[in-house]
Amino acid sequence: MKYDLVLLHAPSVYDFRKNSLLAGPISDVVPSSPVFEMYPIGLTSIADYLEQYGLKVKIINIANRMLMSDKFDVEAKLRKIKTKAFGIDLHWLPHAHGSIELARIVKTLHPKTPIIFGGLSATYYHKELIEYPFIDFVMRGDSTEKLMLLLMNKIEAGNTHYTDIPNLTWKKGRECGYNPITYVPKDLDDIDVPGYRYTIRSVFKYRNFLDPLPYNGWLQYPNTALLTARGCT
Numbered sequence: 001m002k003y004d005l006v007l008l009h010a011p012s013v014y015d016f017r018k019n020s021l022l023a024g025p026i027s028d029v030v031p032s033s034p035v036f037e038m039y040p041i042g043l044t045s046i047a048d049y050l051e052q053y054g055l056k057v058k059i060i061n062i063a064n065r066m067l068m069s070d071k072f073d074v075e076a077k078l079r080k081i082k083t084k085a086f087g088i089d090l091h092w093l094p095h096a097h098g099s100i101e102l103a104r105i106v107k108t109l110h111p112k113t114p115i116i117f118g119g120l121s122a123t124y125y126h127k128e129l130i131e132y133p134f135i136d137f138v139m140r141g142d143s144t145e146k147l148m149l150l151l152m153n154k155i156e157a158g159n160t161h162y163t164d165i166p167n168l169t170w171k172k173g174r175e176c177g178y179n180p181i182t183y184v185p186k187d188l189d190d191i192d193v194p195g196y197r198y199t200i201r202s203v204f205k206y207r208n209f210l211d212p213l214p215y216n217g218w219l220q221y222p223n224t225a226l227l228t229a230r231g232c233t
């Protein structure tokens, strides 16, 4: 299957299975382990929104797949994927190592496929991130569903005129652009947040139950969030 966008969630430290992670009690109040395998719930709303416009979007929780099995081969999994773009979240700062290392691996395997970063930490560190040769775009801000549709349409059409996409940090050859954050929606009434319908649908559509699982142990202790607002009101 060829996807339009594959969204990947990295472990906090790559590769925690080879190098021991002495994290301390940093994740005691969340369902995740110190690997912080839970992905930002906004990945589901991005996927849901893009699929409403006919795009095929897949979420793969690489961190959780690595935690669930020592034998899970990240490179073999990534190598098989056919997609027009990859998205990687660097939302929580603990993923600073894992997200960047994952991007490096993805680019080695798919040198021609654009890699898009997003999330709160990526928004803050967008100028540093775009310097990495394997990161092509940073979509900034806490509401990116509509902007991702604009970017995906450009990628699909081979249109490299990126200056008219709000909030986007982009790279073209040696030239970098930092479009201002002008898209700050007043309400999110037309977006499904979280996109649970997408998540359930995707299991059947893409015939994979393990890839989008939110965290290790979810099958034994299913838990979900119902957000009444995005962020703090």
Ligand code: B12
Pocket: 007, 026, 027, 028, 029, 030, 031, 032, 033, 036, 037, 038, 039, 040, 041, 042, 043, 045, 046, 087, 088, 089, 090, 091, 092, 093, 094, 116, 117, 118, 119, 120, 121, 139, 141, 142, 143, 144, 145, 148, 193, 194, 225, 227, 229, 230, 231, 232
């Ligand atoms: C709800 C919430 C949680 C929930 C998360 C549920 C989930 N799976 O997302 C829970 C309680 C589990 C949680 C846990 C943690 N949280 Co929290 N959380 C929040 C909170 C209050 C709201 C976030 C929200 O409403 N999101 C709404 C959804 C719809 O949007 P979103 O997920 O952010 O995604 C959008 C954008 O961020 C962006 N985006 C995100 N990823 C990507 C990727 C790509 C490719 C693209 C293009 C765009 C993109 O586009 C999305 C769609 O518009 C914020 C504070 C705030 N006011 O924002 C803190 C906040 C994000 N959390 C924070 C922290 C530190 C944590 C923990 C690390 C705490 C800990 N030590 O345990 C853990 C990490 C959990 C893990 N990964 O396993 C910090 C992050 C600071 C930082 N820079 O690191 C914040 C900012 C709070 C704070 N001020 O300290 N959190």
